[in-house]
Amino acid sequence: MKIGILTFHCANNYGAVLQAYGLQEYLKKLGYDTYIVDYRPKYITSQYKTFAKELPQGNLPMKVKHLLRNILIIPIRKRRCKVFNLFRRNRLKIFKLNLNNSENDFDSFIFGSDQIWNQSLTGGNLDKIFLGDFPAANGKKLIAYAASTGSLKNISNKSDIIDKLLKFKAIGVREQSLDIFIGNNIPNSIHSLTLDPVLLAGKQIFEKLIKPIYPDTKKKYLLLFQLGYDIHVEKIASQIANEKGLSLVKISSYFESLTDSNIISDASPEQFLAYVKNASYVVTTSFHGTAFSILFEKDFNTIGLSETVSERMINLLLQLGLEDRFYNNSNKINTTEINYRSVNKKLEQLRIASRSFINTAFA
Template identity: 45%
Template sequence: MKIGILTFHCAINYGAVLQAFGLQEYLKEMGHEVYIIDYCPEYLKASYNIFDWKWSHDFSFITNVYFLIRKIMTIPLRIKRKYSFIRFSNRFLNLYPYELCCNKSNDFDAFIIGSDQVWNPKITNGFDKIYFGKFPASQGKKIISYAASVGSVLNLEASFDKFQKLLTSFTSISVREKSLAELIIKNYKLPVSITVDPVLLLGQSAFTAISSTEKKKKKPYVLVFQLYYTESAILDNVIKKVVSKKKLAVLKLSASSESLFDKNLLSAESPQNFLDLFRNASYIITSSFHGTIFAILFQKDFNTIGFNKIQSERMNDFLSSLGLEHRLISNNSQIATDTINFSDVNKRLEKLRTLSDNFLTTALS
């Protein structure tokens, strides 16, 4: 079967490109001919411009000049980061020109939407119909969502009716979060499955095979991974406790921001180096959903930081399914730093993988 995947593959975001790779490779293992449809909307590309500074009337002249100088000084980092992702995509993703999907006449058998937050209206500037199968090439084809996400059901509060109409395009629906599945079943009476992120569906060996062999630290280290590099008293407290108890060095990683002053922050690593850093870490602290996914993939003790209600909702949904909800840290929660029993986690994860494989097999049959 010839399958086209539509997801956030062109984002300069480790989780986005690696989950796209994960689904592509898993479908290939199932025996399908698989392509990533190279749909790169402007709202995604604009977020990762090498130079995106604008004068702000909310700031003083001096503050504006400061931010301008900072943006100029970080251009080399942004260039390095952007082109490392382009090289990864060209090497590992089987890209198919989106323009060819504007023709009703094509030989695709199915299109899979997801995973990632392709239905989050706050990311896609309102709902993007392309991620609901609304494009010429999809007519008469199987339209399947795999582990699609809205980020949080709170993001749908003003759009329930529109979301329901868009879902009617799908021949089969699966989502990433239990809360979204429950909302769809309760309010829209549509059949829906919960499927595991493609990273965990594909498994560890495939990602180990494409990771770099470059070690960033000789000393054992705790890897602190944030999608956006921010200061946080909660995060600092967790780092302090883990470092004190485990006697580890600290290595910080971010994919969407940079610092001119924090020498421990890596912000221009390739996806292959990202995998290497997770694979060789002794402990992981992260505020990222996919940071949590990769900690589990590589069987690392970890803590996930939930900075807000929306973020904590999707983290808790996933971690609870594996019996790891105690690893989620919020303002008033205890910090669990004990060794994780991955034997139990892997049994639960295998059940989720089986359900996910069954969903894809049935949806594509």
């Protein structure tokens, strides 16, 4: 069976490329001829231009300051683009498919993982490509796996997504609220809460990617991994690091710092994995930072920044009995050692359920 995966593989984001790799490798292990369809929407690729010409609203000094900053960070952006492009070239089996041509030999298209149905990330509207609404998908088996809206609040026209999903044979999602919504609105559908491909694929698939990292991580450290940058989160991480006698290593997916040279913005996906695996502790605002902390059995804390960002993290932590590792200013931070024997038992049960979903979907 020939399968095409459509997901956010073109984002220069650790979670995006690694979850794509995880699903690709898992399906390959099942014996399927699996490819990543090279769909590159502008709302994704425009975020990772070497030079961003767009200027913010505001007065002239603000615009000049922004322009100068964009010029100064060009070398950082170039390095980051290079390592992500190398990962895609070397690790992902990319297939350039004409989505407007119904003549192709794919048997099935699988949509996900990642927030492919989050309108706040897809240019303000649902992307019909990620809902199987394109000629090349006509007559093919359509499956969603661990697809995400981020939150149902991110979907403005819920009837539209229902209409599109009626064509799907099986719908696997990451948020419980989305799974309930699908069950209530598409009652005869095969639907399920499914594990992100990072956790489905397992530790061994990612360990073989790990490359050596920078010399300063030979000492014990706390890894702070933020999607953007929040000074409050950094203060929390610094406090935990001090309490545990750890140095602080900081990685950000999007923030290129001109004032803090200690923030690592250009690590490759392979190096990112090494930073997580070798950390003594992790603090993160990222779903995939959370997922890899669990995969590599790290003591960690996930910091919630907003309800719409946090729902999928909370769902995962609740399923694994790790809800006390989530912090959002309303609870006390738990920094005790995690009992991974218990966590891994729950995780294996979730893997079994997700494997069963995939087997049913492709039957």
